[in-house]
Amino acid sequence: MQHRGPDAYAKVTGPNWGIGHRRLSILDLGHSHQPMQSPDSNFVLSFNGEIYNFKTLRDELSPHWQFKTSGDTEVLLAGLIHYGPSFLRKLRGMWALALWNSVSGNLLLARDRIGKKPLYYTHSEQEFTCASELPALFTLTPKQSDEDLDSTADFFSYGFYMPGKTAYSNISEILPGHYATWNPSTGFVQQPYWELKVGPYYDSHSNAVDDLRSAMTTAVERRLVSDVEVGLLLSGGIDSSLIAAILTKDFERRPKSFTVGFGSHAYDERDDARRVAVTSNTNHYERVFPEFEPAQLDELVSRAVGQPFGDASLLPTSCAYALAGEHVKVVLSGDGADELFSGYQRYQARLLINYYLSVPKSLRVVVEKALSLFDEPHGHHSRSLLKKAKLFARYAQHARREHAYIAPDLLSRDTLSLIAPDLSDRGSNPAPLIEPRDTDDVMEMMSQDALIYLPQDILTKVDRASMTHSVESRCPFLDAEVVDLAFRLPRHWNRRRLMGKRMIRDSFSDYLPPETWKKRKQGFSVPLSEWFCGELGNKLLCLLSDHKDHNLSSSHIETMLEQHRAGITDNSMGLWAIYSYLKWKLNMKPEPVCGT
Numbered sequence: 001m002q003h004r005g006p007d008a009y010a011k012v013t014g015p016n017w018g019i020g021h022r023r024l025s026i027l028d029l030g031h032s033h034q035p036m037q038s039p040d041s042n043f044v045l046s047f048n049g050e051i052y053n054f055k056t057l058r059d060e061l062s063p064h065w066q067f068k069t070s071g072d073t074e075v076l077l078a079g080l081i082h083y084g085p086s087f088l089r090k091l092r093g094m095w096a097l098a099l100w101n102s103v104s105g106n107l108l109l110a111r112d113r114i115g116k117k118p119l120y121y122t123h124s125e126q127e128f129t130c131a132s133e134l135p136a137l138f139t140l141t142p143k144q145s146d147e148d149l150d151s152t153a154d155f156f157s158y159g160f161y162m163p164g165k166t167a168y169s170n171i172s173e174i175l176p177g178h179y180a181t182w183n184p185s186t187g188f189v190q191q192p193y194w195e196l197k198v199g200p201y202y203d204s205h206s207n208a209v210d211d212l213r214s215a216m217t218t219a220v221e222r223r224l225v226s227d228v229e230v231g232l233l234l235s236g237g238i239d240s241s242l243i244a245a246i247l248t249k250d251f252e253r254r255p256k257s258f259t260v261g262f263g264s265h266a267y268d269e270r271d272d273a274r275r276v277a278v279t280s281n282t283n284h285y286e287r288v289f290p291e292f293e294p295a296q297l298d299e300l301v302s303r304a305v306g307q308p309f310g311d312a313s314l315l316p317t318s319c320a321y322a323l324a325g326e327h328v329k330v331v332l333s334g335d336g337a338d339e340l341f342s343g344y345q346r347y348q349a350r351l352l353i354n355y356y357l358s359v360p361k362s363l364r365v366v367v368e369k370a371l372s373l374f375d376e377p378h379g380h381h382s383r384s385l386l387k388k389a390k391l392f393a394r395y396a397q398h399a400r401r402e403h404a405y406i407a408p409d410l411l412s413r414d415t416l417s418l419i420a421p422d423l424s425d426r427g428s429n430p431a432p433l434i435e436p437r438d439t440d441d442v443m444e445m446m447s448q449d450a451l452i453y454l455p456q457d458i459l460t461k462v463d464r465a466s467m468t469h470s471v472e473s474r475c476p477f478l479d480a481e482v483v484d485l486a487f488r489l490p491r492h493w494n495r496r497r498l499m500g501k502r503m504i505r506d507s508f509s510d511y512l513p514p515e516t517w518k519k520r521k522q523g524f525s526v527p528l529s530e531w532f533c534g535e536l537g538n539k540l541l542c543l544l545s546d547h548k549d550h551n552l553s554s555s556h557i558e559t560m561l562e563q564h565r566a567g568i569t570d571n572s573m574g575l576w577a578i579y580s581y582l583k584w585k586l587n588m589k590p591e592p593v594c595g596t
Contacts, residue, residue, distance in 0.1 A: 001136050003304075004048070004467045008033060012044050014102055021046045024470055026330060027054075027227050028071030036073050038081060039066075042103045045077045048132055049095035049117045050472070052222035057090060080108065085179045088193045092222060092480055096174070098130060107182045113194045114336070114478050115163070115176030115455030118463060122171045128182045133464075134306025137171065145170050152581070153426035159310020159410045159577055160456040162428050167307035167584065176455050198447055201488040205506075208493065211485055212507040219479030220246045223332055224253075231256040231328035232282065233320055233473070236272025237519060238501060238512070239334025239343075243476055244280040245511040247332075256327050257282035260320040262289050262527060272519060279513060287323045289316050298583055304464040308580040310410060310573070311461050313526045318465040325469035335458055336477035339450040340486035342500040347442045351495075411574045418556045419578070443491050450483070529572040533565050540575060543582045550585050552578065 002009075005022025012019050012035045021034040027050070035046045051057070054072035057079060061067075065078040072093075079087040080099050088110055096117035099108040107128060111119050120137050121130040122145075131137040138145075145168035151161050161167065164175050174180055180190035201208060220243060224230055232247065234240045234257040247253040257277050261270035270286050277284035297315045301308070324331050338344050417424035466473040476482070486503075494503050505517055532540070540561060544554040557578055564571040 001131075001133065003470055004132060006470050010035060012037060017100060017102070019044050019046050019098065019100055024329065024467075024472060025228075026050065026472060027225070028069050028073075029227050031069045032071030032073045034073060036077050038077060042101060043077065043081055044100045044102065045073065045080070045097065047073055047076055047095060047097040049093060049097075049112065050225075050474070051076055051091050051093040051095065052225050053090075053092040055225075085110070085193060088179060094474075094478075096132060105183055105185070108179060109174050109182070110179035110193075111174045111176050113177045113480060114450070114459065114483065116459050116463065116475065116478065118460070119174040120166065120171055121174065121180075123182060123188055125187075126184050128188070133304065134166065134171070135303060138306070147585075149423060150426050150428040153416070153420075153423040154428055155308055155310065155581065156411045156416055156420065156423060156574075156577055157409060157413075157427060158453075158456075159573070160453070160460070161307070163452060163456060165428060176451070196447055196451055196487060197484070198443055198487045199490070201485075201490065205493060208485075208489055208503065209507045212482075212503055215479065215481045215485055216242075216476060216507070217246060217250050219476035219482050220332070221251065222479065223474040223476055224251065226330050228329045229256070229327075230474075231258060231324055231331040233257075233324065233331050233333045234259050234273045234276060234282065234284070235334070236269040236274075236276055236516075237334065238504065238516060239337040239477065240332075241276040241280070241334075241512055241516050242504065242508055243332050243334055244276055244282055245508070246476075248280045248282075249511060255282055255332075256324075257284045258320055258324040258327075258331065259284070259286040260289050260316050260323060261286060262316070272516075276512075276516060285323060285327065287319065289319055300464075300468065301580060301583065302587055304468050305460070308577070308584045309460070310577045310580060311457050312528050312531075312576050314461050314465055316526055317461055318468055321466045321469045321471045321473070325471045329470070330472045330474060331466070332474050332476060333462065334477065335462055335473075335475045336450075336454065336483075337501065337504065339446055339454050340477060340483060341502075341504050342442065342446060342491065342494040344449075344500070347445060347495060347500060348498055350441050350445060410577050415556075415560075415574065419553045419560075420551065421553075422551060440491060442495065443487075446491075447487060450487070528576055529564070529570050532561065532572050532575050536579070537561055537565060537575075540579045540582075543579065543586070547582070547586050550582055552582070 001022045005024045007025040008023040010021060010033060019035045023034055035044050037044050051072040054075040058067060058075045061075065061078045061082060064082050067074055067078070076091075076095075076097065077099075079090065083090075085108065091112075094112045094116035096111050096119035097109065098119075101107075109119060109121070109130060111117060118132055119130060120132070120134055121128065122137065122141055123129065129137060129140045131140060148165065148167060148169040151165045151167055154160075154162050154165070155167070164172055166173060175190065175192075177194040177196075178190050178192050180188060182188045203211075232240065232244055232255045234244060236259070244255070244257060247255055257273070257280075259270055259273040259277075273286065274284065276282075297312070300314060300318055305314070321331070411419070413424060462473050462475075489503060494500060496502055509517070528536075531537075541558070544557060557575075560571045560575060563569050564575060
């Protein structure tokens with residue numbers, strides 16, 4: 001765990017318990033050491049994250065507590081002791097925490113609302129173990145864990161695991177927006193302290209513009225609370241560019257900004273980021289991502305994630321934080337804006353599908369057969385109309401089926417039945433985070449993405465990539481007030497015609513130049529399609545030929561790779577899920593020498 005906290009280490013132990021902590025010092029650098037004990041030594045707190053409004057909470061708690069430090073840890077300790085779990089609702093920030101009461105034997109665990117910080121656990125009747133990362137948990141509980149096949153089916157469907165679940169049958173994670181208690185006598189109980197509420201907004205559009213502008217500015221200001229320098233991860237897209245502009249215009253900051261690019265022009269956004277850096281007057285650093293190195297990505301997934309992970313952009317994201325970590329310990333990022341303000345193109349596709357499905361089936365069959373006659377480009381879909389059309393056709397086929405979770409298939413059920421017949425009828429429903437509401441399909445997708453895709457994919461990637469290099473990542477768009485406001489706004493205020501994020505544009509039109517607002521949505525994508533045409537495809541074949549006990553159909557996977565390399569269908573996302581799964585499945589076995 002040293003990468004998560006290289007600045008200090010300590011542990012507190014008792015007759016049958018122990019709590020350890022590794023610290024990345026951001027506030028009250030010489031003090032606020034953890035684990036932190038209450039004055040009577042009855043309570044012990046280990047806390048990962050930041051509480052941005054800790055100074056206000058400190059003033060509120062001062063009549064009840066004599067503070068000895070100036071950081072947020074003691075405020076959190078005092079508040080939890082004084083108020084109990086209800087204190088979590090007062091917090092603005094990100095956190096995963098464990099509070100042990102050595103007198104009563106009660107353990108309190110909690111995660112922030114959206115799930116920025118991770119917390120995994122396993123328990124039996126008389127034993128409980130938790131940690132911030134799975135590899136650390138394996139060290140504490142080295143006994144073999146069985147694979148959860150329902151979760152494996154989820155992984156092949158979406159590229160990540162459902163909230164609360166992991167690849168292992170006996171290991172779970174605390175749900176975002178929840179707290180849990182454990183006691184050897186009463187067992188484990190988990191319950192929510194927060195839920196996402198969709199609508200309504202009773203005020204005018206112009207007042208909503210003012211509200212969003214104020215909420216975002218406050219969110220950025222909160223995340224500048226630090227005793228070390230705060231930098232910025234800058235992609236050149238709308239989200240990070242807006243944060244750069246707010247820093248410049250509203251707070252007269254000139255932060256260090258960091259960008260990673262690729263040799264492949266279709267995936268490289270360095271020119272856009274450089275223009276924003278000049279406009280916002282940031283002190284800009286950039287680095288070209290080197291040639292793909294499978295061993296580096298394998299190690300990152302194994303060492304930091306500890307289970308299969310379907311988002312290969314973990315590697316360049318890690319590279320970006322490695323660059324940032326050479327200069328700062330804290331960075332701001334634009335994560336969360338797409339889920340909150342309807343930024344993804346699949347939301348637009350969902351609206352168009354309703355019209356598409358009204359077309360006679362015979363005509364749709366003709367259209368889809370015609371598309372199948374064309375080879376699929378390997379470049380990013382943002383630069384190819386043909387690739388967009390093929391993706392839309394596959395997405396429309398998915399939409400005709402009933403799913404508990406509305407999301408694009410990574411591997412369709414038909415494909416999964418071919419490569420892993422034992423998994424085709426398996427899978428788990430999402431944890432009960434979302435109450436049924438009278439919303440349209442797009443708002444349903446946005447709310448589910450905010451509570452499932454965002455924490456299980458995006459925030460997992462950001463946390464592991466940043467903390468691997470001892471950098472804290474802060475996301476202004478995920479501020480509690482911004483999230484609450486975003487999901488009360490009518491959907492059509494965000495998405496009109498073919499354009500999303502209209503509320504962000506309306507609220508901050510004067511903050512960014514026109515070319516930034518007009519930029520195509522791309523995201524931090526990687527040339528995965530090209531990689532599978534080369535070395536990564538060879539590595540996959542090596543895994544299939546040298547290991548025979550993985551219960552997957554090698555012949556069907558080889559066919560997928562052949563079709564991909566021939567340009568018939570871009571299977572790169574599904575192939576990456578298979579590759580990641582095989583590496584995880586076999587990583588405890590001796591690595592063979594591949595003759596490929």
